[in-house]
Amino acid sequence: MFPAIKYSEKELLTRIRSTTDADMARALSAREASFNDFLSLLSPLAAEKYMDEMRTEAERIRRMRFGNVARLYAPIYFSNFCVNSCVYCGFRTSNQFKRRRLSIDETIAEAEILRKWGMESVLLIAGSDPRTVNLDYMLPIVKKLRTMFAYISIELHPQTVDFYKALIAAGVHGMTLYQETYDQETYKRLHPSGPKSVYENRIAAPENGARAGFYNIGIGALLGLYNWRSEAVSMAAHTLSIRKVNWKVRNQISFPRITPMEGGFEIPNPVHTEELEQMMLSFRIFFPEIDMFISTREPHDFRMRVIQTCATHISAGSRVNPGGYAEAEKQSEGKDVGQFTVVDDHSVENVVEGLKKVHMEPVFKDWDPLFS
Ligand code: SF4
Structure with missing residues (x-):
């Protein structure tokens, strides 16, 4: 569990499991849902009897805070x-x-394709490799991208x-960093070597981002590694903790489910689609104001459903390997290895059409660095 939580995991799961109809009635009618209400929303009882009411309440909150806007981005x-x-x-x-490590020119070539597709918001991602992820490499890229996109974030x-401050000064506005799992034993087992094996370093990073002054800070757990209800409680606590470090931070949450990847991996705690939806609805009701992301790891129909009730940001046309967009343009036969399998491989155009079909308004730009 997120280390600052004062209750044990056993106590929290017992509380979740003992949710009553009266608890659910309170959680679904509260003017502002409490942490206790959040626990009720995560319960098996909620899954069994209250999903329709949760959809209605989450959608009401989502429409009130964000209208029908769906913001698009690409990695x-x-x-x-x-x-x-x-x-x-x-x-x-x-x-x-x-x-493959893209040269600066190759990275810009990827960016140019995304611009051609209409993207205004990009997320820069790399494996953990100090030879690439350093300021000598990153700053020229960010400065160039800053002239091409309204919004840049990093993962x-x-x-x-200090590293974060240098990127912010160059034009990066947000960071995302998944804890993967908040369970320390599971974390140790799944990250056996390398710098990432130190749980504490990772958990401290979003708060360091808040100290540095990022406008947006995103977190998440890789769903499927551990009990999703425990992870949900930890993610909520982590969100509150980041906010305490810097009240100006805008919190963001992603809900990545494990999809098949090169080398194979048996998912220890599979999260079913209905469970993922319950989790996302619970977050929307408890945190009316946060940004919530739904990526191309999820099927198209599911994405079109949750964008109406709880998610605010949706990726489109994503390629998850370096040089993937140039490859797609050439429609090359031999694809490089991606970090995970993209499930919704609809083009940006098709995602835009899909959003319009469900009466959402696709928005490429809702941020201008001039006003930041
Ligand atoms: S999740 Fe993949 S890319 Fe990220 S640190 Fe682990 S092995 Fe590297």
């Missing part, structure tokens, strides 16, 4: 070199495949406050 993977050995990841160091291994 750019610039390196798949990695010194870590996360057993669930296609990029792990022991996986033998031809790795990199934990960095120092």
